[in-house]
Amino acid sequence: MFTHIFIYRFKCLIRDKQLVFWTLLFPILLGTFFYMAFSNLNNEETFQxxxxxxxxxxxxxxxxxxxxxxxxxxxxxxxxxxxxxxxxxxxxxxxxxxxxxxxxxxxxxxxxxxxxxxxxxxxxxxxxxxxxxxxxxxxxxxxxxxxxxxxxxxxxxxxNHRTYVKEVTGGSAEPNNVLNYFYSLIAMACLYGSFWGMKEVTDIQADITDRAARVNMAPVHKLKAFLAGSCAALVILFVEILILLAYLRFGLNISFGNRAGFVVLTALVGSVLGVSFGAFISALVKKGEGLKIALLMVATMAGSFLSGMMFMNMKYLIAAYVPPLAWLNPVNLLTDAFYALYYYDSLHRYALNLGMMFLFIIFFCTGTYLIVRRRKYASI
The missing domain is CATH 3.40.190 (D-Maltodextrin-Binding Protein; domain 2)
Structure with missing residues (x-):
């Protein structure tokens, strides 16, 4: 039964052209614009x-x-x-x-x-x-x-000039300020996956949509239907993020370092984080779908701004003056994880970011479960 629900839910989700555009095509278009705007930014810093x-x-x-x-x-x-x-x-x-x-x-x-x-x-x-x-x-x-x-x-x-101060870098890679824009773009795309998670919760809440009412009338436990649908949404989002990564790496020649396995792992964790975040917000907010979309959009764009996607120095200002906010921003955690893989030889900083993301995922999943499992309807 789980496989049956997964397959048909996958077919249903993949036909949502609006969600496919915002979670796949929009990040690709934005990445292309970033490349055209920032491709020569480092070259301009060269002394003439x-x-x-x-x-x-x-x-x-x-x-x-x-x-x-x-x-x-x-x-x-x-x-x-x-x-x-x-x-x-x-x-x-x-x-x-x-x-x-x-x-x-x-x-x-x-x-x-x-x-x-x-x-x-x-x-x-x-x-x-x-x-x-x-x-x-x-x-x-x-x-x-x-x-x-x-x-x-x-x-x-x-x-004969002598220098008595030695510059030591955090890793073997050359610092590249432009990469932060693309890494935060990937993080934003992962958090845009929250729309998939929101859709799954919305479609099992009988008091919001007619489709959800029919799902609740079916002889299938709604948590099982929700879990199968969430897995289908996660597969779609993860494939979209892999396509985005491939386009950035091979189409725009954006470097991710030499740890391809960890990059894919980060994309997977980011996809789970995005779907679970959308499911949690959708379960927490009992109003209509429009309000949920607005909240997810505001949260994602605010997190992207604070992680440096619109203004690069904002990421460093937050880290310098409001450090807790940097650790409480899922978009920043994803951005920092990608940059840690590129720049640092040690995996210590990467592990810290990944650990915080796992904590967020556990919190979102637990909160969604506790809210959804107790929701009853007097009549449908």
Whole structure:
């Protein structure tokens, strides 16, 4: 009997085109839009050489040290400046006025920088000029006290910079801010599965729909019918999430790390979480289907926003200032689980997220059972 109900319930659910659109096609479309909007976001963070100029006057020609430094920082793949040489100050000012350069340097007793606006490029140029002036002043002072310092390799020593702070990452993967948008999208799709769970509970509540009234008149225990229908809904949702994962991975080339088995497990747990959440809300709220859909939509979108799907920094703001909310948000738990698999070598953080999701699933399933099993009807 269970298999019979499962098969026919599966056929009934899969024909609901509206639910199939919102739980499968809508996440795929949204993922495509994310890809078009964010695909070059990391590339834009790559440093580009700054358009700068130097005035090629007599002072610059005689300042061989500064001339050599400017030539060195303007060569190679990782050069600091895209350097242009102006024949005089008027030409450099003309370039600056037309925004062909961010600023220009002039030689003399003190190296001077001229800029028109403020910004990151101008700040870098100022830091470069300040560092050069400091190093030059230091060399002059040392040479005055010890003229033989230049012969002993003083200039080479000044070029040898040492760093005493070592950067240690949490894992072997490179950090990628864009991935959080796609991981939260998958989490949202899993929670959209709550509509399948809501439909199952709605279809066994005789006081809401005519279909549910007929189900309650059938010689089958309604919990058995609910369990068979929930399994059918879970199978549909899990297949939809797998299709979404395959599209993101092979269609949009979104990385999930090297733990495909754990990724599939997370998708399964997320699907169970979504169906159980929808069933619990539907059982808890005794009003019509419209109110239940509104509550599920608000809860899912609020959780998606707090997990960083609309504003990436929101996830980190919540973790920094309201940590309990991060652990009470199922969408954030799913998002964080996917990112932990991608970034961290250890499974500790992943296990914590998975454990919290299991607690939510147990709570939702237990609550749904206690509510549904006690609901009686005086007449149908």
């Amino acid at each position: 050489p700054i358009d700068a100029a130097v005035v090629n006057d007599s002072a610059y020609q005689h300042d061989t040290q500064f001339k050599s430094v400017m030539e060195n920082v303007s060569k190679g793949k990782d050069r600091l400046f895209h350097l242009k040489v102006a024949s005089n100050r008027e030409e450099a000012e003309k370039w600056l006025k037309k925004d062909k350069i961010k600023g220009f340097f002039t030689s003399g007793e003190v190296i001077k920088l001229t800029v028109k606006d403020t910004g990151i490029s101008q700040s870098i140029m100022k830091s470069f000029a300040d560092q050069y002036r400091t190093s030059s002043s230091m060399v002059t002072s040392i040479v005055k006290e010890n003229p033989k310092a230049l012969q002993n390799g003083l200039l080479n020593d000044l070029g």
